[in-house]
Amino acid sequence: MTSNTVSVIIVSRHRPEELRKCVRALEFQTFRNFEVVIVADPDTAADLNNLVPVDRLKAVNCLEANISKARNIGISQSAGDIVAFIDDDAIAEPTWLERLISPLIDTRVAATGGYVRGRNGISLQWGAEEIDRDGVSHPIIVDAEAAPDRAIKTQGTNCAFRRNVLIELGGFDENFHFYLDEADVNFRIGQSGRATAIVPEAEVQHGFARSSLRGADRRPRSLFEIGASQAYYVSKHAGSEASLESFKKKQWRRLEEALVQGLLEPRDVRRLWSELEAGMATGQDRLPVPPKKWLEPSPFKRFVSETAVGAHRYLSGRRMTQRHIFALAAELSRSGTACTAIILSSTGLFHRRWFHVDGFWVQSGGVFGKSSRSDSIWAWYTREDRIRREQELLGQTR
Numbered sequence: 001m002t003s004n005t006v007s008v009i010i011v012s013r014h015r016p017e018e019l020r021k022c023v024r025a026l027e028f029q030t031f032r033n034f035e036v037v038i039v040a041d042p043d044t045a046a047d048l049n050n051l052v053p054v055d056r057l058k059a060v061n062c063l064e065a066n067i068s069k070a071r072n073i074g075i076s077q078s079a080g081d082i083v084a085f086i087d088d089d090a091i092a093e094p095t096w097l098e099r100l101i102s103p104l105i106d107t108r109v110a111a112t113g114g115y116v117r118g119r120n121g122i123s124l125q126w127g128a129e130e131i132d133r134d135g136v137s138h139p140i141i142v143d144a145e146a147a148p149d150r151a152i153k154t155q156g157t158n159c160a161f162r163r164n165v166l167i168e169l170g171g172f173d174e175n176f177h178f179y180l181d182e183a184d185v186n187f188r189i190g191q192s193g194r195a196t197a198i199v200p201e202a203e204v205q206h207g208f209a210r211s212s213l214r215g216a217d218r219r220p221r222s223l224f225e226i227g228a229s230q231a232y233y234v235s236k237h238a239g240s241e242a243s244l245e246s247f248k249k250k251q252w253r254r255l256e257e258a259l260v261q262g263l264l265e266p267r268d269v270r271r272l273w274s275e276l277e278a279g280m281a282t283g284q285d286r287l288p289v290p291p292k293k294w295l296e297p298s299p300f301k302r303f304v305s306e307t308a309v310g311a312h313r314y315l316s317g318r319r320m321t322q323r324h325i326f327a328l329a330a331e332l333s334r335s336g337t338a339c340t341a342i343i344l345s346s347t348g349l350f351h352r353r354w355f356h357v358d359g360f361w362v363q364s365g366g367v368f369g370k371s372s373r374s375d376s377i378w379a380w381y382t383r384e385d386r387i388r389r390e391q392e393l394l395g396q397t398r
Contacts, residue, residue, distance in 0.1 A: 003033075004033075004080070004081040004082050004101065004104065005033050005034070005035070005079070005080040005081050005082070005300055006031070006033065006034040006035075006080045006081070006082045006083070006084055006097060006101060006160070007034065007035050007036075007037055007074075007077075007078030007079060007080030007082070007083045007084070007163070007300075008026065008034055008035070008036050008037065008083075008084045008085075008086060008097070008303075009037045009039065009071060009074035009075070009078060009083055009084070009085050009086075010022060010023070010036065010037070010038050010039070010074075010085075010086055010087070010088055011039045011040075011062070011067060011070040011071060011074065011085075011087070011088065012038060012039070012040045012041070012044050012088035013040070013041045013044070013065060013070075013088075013211070013212075014041055014043065014044060014211070014212070015044075015088050015089060015209050015210075015211070016044055016047060016051050017357075018088050018089040018207065018209050019038070019040070019044065019051055019052065019088040020051045020052060020357070021091060021355055021357055022086065022087075022088050022089070022090060022091060022092075023036065023038075023051075023052040023053075023057070024052075024355075024357075024359050025091045025092055025355055025359075026092060026303065026304075027304060027336070027359070028094045028309055028338035029092065029094060029095075029096065029097050029098070029304065029309070030094055030095050030097075030098045030308070030309055031097040031098040031101070032302075032304050032305070032306055032307070032308065032309075033302070033306075034080065034084075034097060034302070034303055034304075035057065035058065035078070035079065035080060035300055035301045035302060035303050036056075036057040036058070036303045037057070037058045037059075037060070037074045037077045037078055038052070038057060038058070038059045038060070039059075039060055039061075039062050039070040039071070039073050039074045039077075040059065040060075040061060040062070041061070041062065041063075041065075042061055042063065045059060045060075045061045056301070056302075056303050056304075057301065057303055058077050058298065058301055060073055060074075060077055065177065065178075065212065066174060066177045066178075067156070067172075067176070067177065067178050067181050068171075068172035068173055068174045068175075068176045068177065068181045069172075069174045069177075071085065071171070071172045071181070072171040072172050072174065072292065075163065075166055075167070075171055075172075075294075076294055076295045076297060077297055077298065078163060078297055079297045079298065079299060079300035079301070080163060080300065081162070081163060081164075082101055082104060082160050082161065082162060082163060083160065083161055083163050083166065084097060084100060084101070084159070084160040084161075085156060085157070085158075085159050085160070085182075086157055086158060086204060087156065087157035087206065088209075089206065089207040089208065089209035090116075090157045090158070090204045090205060090206045090207065091204060091205045091207075091354075091355040092203075092204050093202075093203045093204065093205075093397040093398060094309065094312060094338050094397070094398050095201070095202070095397055095398065096114065096158075096202050096203065096204060096397075097202075099114070099199050099201045099202040100112050100113075100114050100158070100159075100160050100199055100202035101160055102199065103197035103199060104160070104162065104197075106195075106197075108194070108195045109194075109195045109196070109197050110161065110162050110165045110189050110192075110194035110195060110196065111152075111154060111159065111160065111161045111162070111165070111185075111186070111189055111194070111195075111196040111197075112154070112159065112160045112161075112196065112197045112198070112199055112202070113152075113153070113154025113155055113158060113159045113160075113196065113197075113198050113199070113202075114155075114158040114159075114198070114199050114200070114201070114202030114203055114204065115127055115128075115158070115199075115200045115201075115202070115203050116155050116157060116158050116203070116204055116205075116206050117203060117204070117205045117206065117353075118205070118206065118208075119205075119206075119207055119208060120350075120351075120352040120353065121205045121352055121353025121354055121363075122351060122352065122353060122371060122372060122373070123373065124373070125206055126155045126158075127139065127200070128140050128141065128142045128144070128152075128198045128200070129152075129153040130144075130146045130147065130150045130151060130152055130153055131150060131151055131152075131153040131183045131186055131187055132147075132149060132150045132239075133149055133150075133187075133234070133237045133238055133239040133240075134234055134239040134240055134243035134246075135180050135183060135229075135230055135233040135234060135237075135239065135243070135247075136243065136246075137153055137183075138150070140152075142198050142200055143198075146190055150190070151186045151187045151189065151190025151191070151196070152186060152190065152195075152196035152197075152198065153182075153183055153186050154182055154186055154196065154198075155182070156181060156182040157204060157206050158202065158203075158204045158206075159182060161185070161189075165189070165194065166185070167294055169185065169188050169189070169192070170289075170291055170292060171292055171294075172184070172185060173185075173236075173289055174289050175229075175232050175236075175283075175286045175288075175289055176229045176232065176233070177225045177228065177229065178213060178225040178226065178229060179225060179226045179229040179230070180229045180230065180233045181229070183233070184233060184236070184237075187237055201396065201397060203397045205353065205354075205355070213225065213226075215263075217263060219258050219263040219264060220254070220255070220258065220264075220272055222272070222275055223251060223272045223273075223275045223276040223279060224275040224276070224278060224279035224282075225279060226251070226276070226279065227251075227275070227276040227277065227278070227279030227280040227282075227283060228279035228280065228282045228283035228286070229279075229283060230244070230247050230280065230283065231244060231279070231280040231281070231282075231283030231284045232283035232284070232286050233283075235283070235284055235286075236288075244280065248276070248280075251276055252273070255269045255272060255273065256269075307336075309336070309337075309338055310336075310337055310338075312338045312339070312340065312394075312395070312398045313332055313337055313338065313339045313340070314339070314340050314341075314342060314387075314391050314394075315328055315329055315332075315339065315340070315341045315342070316341070316342040316343070316344070316387045317341075317342075317343060317344075318343070318344065318345065318346075319343060319344075319345045322341075322343050325341045325343065326341060326356065326358070326360075326362075328341075329341045329356070329358070329360040329362075330356075330358040330359065330360065332360065333358060333359030333360045334359070338360075338361075338398065339360040339361070340360065340361040340362070340363060340394060340398065341356075341360060341361070341362050341363075342362075342363045342364075342387055342390055342391070343362065343363070343364045344364070344365060344366065344367045344383060344386060344387070345365075345366050345367070346366070346367055346368075346383075347366035347367070347368065347369065348366045348368040348369045348370075348377070348378045349364075349365045349366035349369045350365055350366075350369050350370050350371075351363055351364065351365030351366075351369055351370065351371035351390075352364060352365065361394075361398070363390060363394070367381055367382075367383050367386050368380065368381060368386075371390060371393070372393070
């Protein structure tokens, strides 16, 4: 295992309950030599005492709704050799950091990224990808080298970088207020000749929580910054004008689908389309950001004790015993033991995985239900065999 210190940066904006769970899950990381840096809006920052253990982490305000600026503030406050990023609406698996930073033993590797599961904790939201000059992502196989004029892409909610490399490259480009911010860093790292490693087993679950730019049901609330970032990215990296037309067509299809699903009204579509076009015009006019002056960070502030986390515990039961199982799991969590409660009904319900606010993981579904994309809709199991099977699957990341 690497002896490097790690700073985990969480940018949070008006999502206090999601932030609470994100930080709580970090308590159970198998890698222990890390600090937590929260960059929050003023309202969230004012309430941090009620959300997270502020005495064990660093916290700083960011007034502006600019993800790149917030991340740069986090980098400035970070004292770790490596900086890792996770969104406030994401939950890290217990082995996340240990696995995410493992490729950085190789000095040729400057960045790493892991896989991202969706809201149900099972479906793959993002896997291995590369990014091109047009800001378009392309799926790749793990360990593949990026094609010419492309770079290995990481996801902003699950990535790590050598801090000194980010500083050398100027950090995140603050013209990317939202969207393509990490892709720009990925492309610059690739162009500098440095390597990026993808680690499938370094997993987080991403909730896609409500924000000022999207609803909880993922309906768009504004397309201005997406349009601005797309146009600026293409201009900065000498992409093609044709790609901007393709981007607009993709966004139009997105609006049409939301309209058909009843998520948007026709007037919403007109407003969002006008915002997209205005954003793209603004993005094309954005000028390069001047070099940053990086401050000396405050001393490293370890978030958790050096004591190694014990073996992950599993509890199981039926729906009728759920309250009792949850109480036992919460007690284990308070004692510092990572725990998963598996609650199975005698049905074919699809499974889902989630993190409970009381500090433990939950998997619920039917004994005969589907728990991975490769499963059949219905599979015969005894209860004991099904629990054993799910523990083996969960053990790959816990």
